[in-house]
Amino acid sequence: MMKFKLLLWMLTKLLQRAVKTNPKCAAYVKDKNVTFQIQTASGEGRYFEVKNSKISSHAGQTKSPSFTFTFKNGSTGFAVLSAKDSVNTFLTALRTEDLVITGNFVDVMWFQSLVDFIQPHSQSSSTV
Incomplete structure (x- = not known):
């Protein structure tokens, strides 16, 4: 569980850095106002x-997220979010219900594009 929590905290830092250092990323978040959460089935997460034009995160849950990624448990969440073959791992987790996505799928797709800003340039797409 600790690795999962650390990964979510690092995700925040990477996104914040991308907004500060990449003008395209800054423009991408400029007019966006969204709250989402990534958690385990037991409710642990951020x-x-x-x-x-800023990104922040907080431990725990919010009352009305636009969307939620809920992983079966922390180790599954860590494995999916840190996978090298992120697209296939993400899709497999959805298929096997190790990951359940609820909420506004337009905002989910927006988030997927946001995460592309922190991916290595050798990858063409990402999941988280």
Whole structure:
């Protein structure tokens, strides 16, 4: 569980750095106002806020996220989020219900594109 929590915290830092150092990323979040969470089935995780051209996150849950990624457990969440073959791993987790996505899928797709800003350039697409 600790690796999962650390990974979510690092995701925040990577996204914040991308907003500060990449003008395209800064433009991408400029007018966005969304709150989402990434958690385990037991409720452990973080919620993320994109507001006023900034990204922040907080431990725990928010009452009304736009969307939620819920992993079966922390080790599954860590494995999916840190996988080298992220697209196939992500899709497999959805198929096997190790990951359940609820909420606004337009915002989910927006988030998927946001995460592309922190991916190595050798990858063409990402999941998280």
